[in-house]
Amino acid sequence: MGPDPDPTSTVPGMNIWGWMSPAELEWLGAQAAEMTSVVEIGCLHGRSSVALATACPGTVYCIDPWSDDGWVSWKGSVGDKFSNVVGIRAASPAAAALVPEAMIDMVFIDGAHDYASVVADIECWLPRTRRLICGHDYVDARWLDGGEPAFPDVKRVVDELLGADQITVAPDTAIWTYRPT
Numbered sequence: 001m002g003p004d005p006d007p008t009s010t011v012p013g014m015n016i017w018g019w020m021s022p023a024e025l026e027w028l029g030a031q032a033a034e035m036t037s038v039v040e041i042g043c044l045h046g047r048s049s050v051a052l053a054t055a056c057p058g059t060v061y062c063i064d065p066w067s068d069d070g071w072v073s074w075k076g077s078v079g080d081k082f083s084n085v086v087g088i089r090a091a092s093p094a095a096a097a098l099v100p101e102a103m104i105d106m107v108f109i110d111g112a113h114d115y116a117s118v119v120a121d122i123e124c125w126l127p128r129t130r131r132l133i134c135g136h137d138y139v140d141a142r143w144l145d146g147g148e149p150a151f152p153d154v155k156r157v158v159d160e161l162l163g164a165d166q167i168t169v170a171p172d173t174a175i176w177t178y179r180p181t
Helices: 020-033 048-056 068-079 096-099 115-128 152-166
Strands: 035-042 059-064 086-088 104-109 129-134 176-178
Touching: 020 048, 035 048, 035 115, 059 068, 068 086, 068 096, 068 104, 096 104, 096 115, 104 115, 115 129, 115 152, 152 176
Parallel strands: 035 059, 035 104, 059 086, 104 129
Antiparallel strands: 129 176
16 A cells, blocks of 8 residues: 555645655656656556646646546546646557657656566657656565565666666655666
8 A cells, every 4th residue: 555645735646545655746746847748657546647747837648557447536636637638548558659749758657567567668668758767666675664565577677678877766766767868
């Protein structure tokens, strides 16, 4: 389980259930504020979608294969509230064909965490990323809260495909970052 919604928080998105911490949402918002287009892969209920949509002055494409309940939840939290958001109900990278912009300023990956899915997401979106590709759950250790296993395939794939020496981790987060050259 992730952090419970906090309706008293001033951090955009913290009023929605999800796993992103306030520090991670603030970091995402700060990055999105500098971008004209963002793709988010893996949106679930919309916690990180709100952080991105609130800050980005351009279009935010939110991609997720949502279950019916998840789609309704996300639309109520995000899709019906932000004019700059385009929800794409499909799996990544198949959804790439539905994003009309050839190049995207920022791609945030937090979809499926298995090896093959992370490879597919990075290989699909890296060639279309202009300024920043990043993702959640770049951790080796077990989560501190309850000892649930972390997602070793995320770190493994990111390091293999992008080079461990080219990756930075946003302060106080589990967000990996890579800036294409």
